[in-house]
Amino acid sequence: MSTTLVLIDALNLVRRIFAIEPNQENLAAVQNTAQRVSAATQKILNLTSATHAIAVFDGAASWRYHYYKQYKSTRKPMPAQLSKNMLMIEQAFESSGIPVYRPEQDEADDIIATLASKASKADIKVKIISTDKGFLPHLDQNIDIYDYFKKTWLDKCQIKEKFLVEQAQLTELWAMAGDKTNDIPGISGVGVKTAQKLLNEYFTFSKVLESNDLKPTEKKKLSLGLDDYVISKNLVTLRTDIHLGFNLKNLRLNR
Secondary structure, eight states: OOOOEEHHHHHHHHHHHHHHHHHHHTTHHHHHHHHHHHHHHHHHHHHHHSEEEEEEEOOSSSSSHHHHHHHHTTOOOOHHHHTTHHHHHHHHHHHHHHEOOOOOSHHHHHHHHHHHHHHHHOOOOOEEEEGGGGGGOOOOOEEEEEEEEEEEOHHHHHHHHHSSOGGGGGHHHHHHBBBOOOOTTSSSSHHHHHHHHHHHOOOOOHHHOSSSSSOOOHHHHHHHHHHHHHHHHHHHHHOOOOOOOOOGGGGBBBO
């Protein structure tokens, strides 16, 4: 039997399931969410024929919060009832046979990207379960991404259709245009359409900077926003070098 590693972006799944609860101040909302998480997990395992799996949560404030103080500063906090009963949610994953990992500080995205990268290099099939666009630059011959809520697998064709740039240009697109969802600044005055136009014309940001054909106003914006571009590029780029302290054997499922 071939090895298939399933990486669940835990809070990405949990918060979307919890969001449909009408009375989120009640403990019953968390209990219902836990039941739905358990059911979703079973569906995911069956769909993917997983042999190995892990549900990864976010740790406390990661390096991004220290690197850029405004990172996710306007994002609404987790609902209080869900936050204080997160152990119930973790147990819902574990009752389905999936180990849970909550790092001390690292974000789930970096942990998942690290696991996926290492597994792919070992020619192991990886299935990332998340709606987070940040994983899209990591799609390759061994790494697939599944949107549980839309019931769709994401591919490189969909990247081009949605973002109007190639996969290799995604992080530069987000670094130029910013990402309001995560309070990532981007270059002031350079929106998504301008970033798409420039990347499609010059392919890389460095080539954009080298061009002598830019409008004076564009050149000025890029020059003034260079520091913000560098900050944003670092923020949107997932790390693949996190020290984990466990290996694939620890993630084998007993099914």
